[in-house]
Amino acid sequence: MTVFRHSAAGPPASSIxxxxxxxxxxxxxxxxxxxxxxxxxxxxxxVDGGSADGTVRIAEGMGAITLSASxxxxxxxxxxxxxxxxxxxxxxxxxxxxxxxxxxxxxxxxARPGTSAGAFQFRLDTDGWGLALVERMVALRCAVFAMxxxxxxxxxxxxxxxxxxxxxxxxxMEDFDLIRRLKRIGRVRLAPTAAVTSARRxxxxxxxxxxxxxxxxxxxxxxxxxxxxxxxxxxRIIGRRSKCPTGKREARTIxxxxxxx
Numbered sequence: 357m358t359v360f361r362h363s364a365a366g367p368p369a370s371s372i373x374x375x376x377x378x379x380x381x382x383x384x385x386x387x388x389x390x391x392x393x394x395x396x397x398x399x400x401x402x403v404d405g406g407s408a409d410g411t412v413r414i415a416e417g418m419g420a421i422t423l424s425a426s427x428x429x430x431x432x433x434x435x436x437x438x439x440x441x442x443x444x445x446x447x448x449x450x451x452x453x454x455x456x457x458x459x460x461x462x463x464x465x466x467a468r469p470g471t472s473a474g475a476f477q478f479r480l481d482t483d484g485w486g487l488a489l490v491e492r493m494v495a496l497r498c499a500v501f502a503m504x505x506x507x508x509x510x511x512x513x514x515x516x517x518x519x520x521x522x523x524x525x526x527x528x529m530e531d532f533d534l535i536r537r538l539k540r541i542g543r544v545r546l547a548p549t550a551a552v553t554s555a556r557r558x559x560x561x562x563x564x565x566x567x568x569x570x571x572x573x574x575x576x577x578x579x580x581x582x583x584x585x586x587x588x589x590x591x592r593i594i595g596r597r598s599k600c601p602t603g604k605r606e607a608r609t610i611x612x613x614x615x616x617x
Contacts, residue, residue: 375446381411381450396459402420405429411450446511465547473535474544475505476547477498478507480554487563527584529573
């Protein structure tokens with residue numbers, strides 16, 4: 357059953373394609389797709405990296421276009437962009453829920469002069485003083501450095517995406533790397549509303565450890581540390597279990613790198 361409404365003819369750069377990379381996300385993908393129900397979109401494309409659970413079945417049942425690729429968030433999102441038809445590309449993590457009126461915010465943000473890309477403000481789905489601190493730190497980073505990450509649902513025009521050189525095939529920091537290149541083209545702006553992302557990583561690792569590991573990755577990126585080493589430092593190693601808290605299986609990814617959370 358198709359649940360996504362194709363956009364009507366409109367002005368240039370108005371049609372939106374949503375691209376979702378997945379790997380063992382059966383506990384999260386339905387809620388993410390449900391929020392897209394009836395939205396004014398060209399299509400919703402789920403690019404799966406070899407899930408061992410019901411991710412693909414759920415996505416197909418909810419009307420999404422499904423594609424297969426070897427695991428790696430950058431290459432999965434590039435494939436989705438190649439197969440999409442929209443003038444605007446919105447890259448959405450499987451555990452992130454968009455606001456109800458997201459299409460108007462996407463179009464409005466990108467319509468501002470000199471804008472190359474945008475993202476939503478950052479909110480977590482769980483309360484707590486530590487998680488509230490994480491939200492404030494992200495807000496400060498975006499205000500000072502204009503550096504949103506993938507869990508804020510990055511969106512850009514197809515033209516800017518191609519001009520920036522697409523995602524690089526990195527095992528980690530692929531969103532950070534793309535945003536840096538998009539900033540050379542124009543301004544990266546935040547929409548005035550938030551996307552809500554799962555706090556599972558912070559719940560599992562603890563706020564301090566998760567934040568420390570991420571800062572180490574940023575430092576390593578600037579110092580030219582090999583991406584494979586950065587991936588190991590983030591715990592993204594072969595055989596990691598799926599992090600979806602409501603998943604029915606503890607599916608393992610054998611012979612592939614775990615998607616970045």
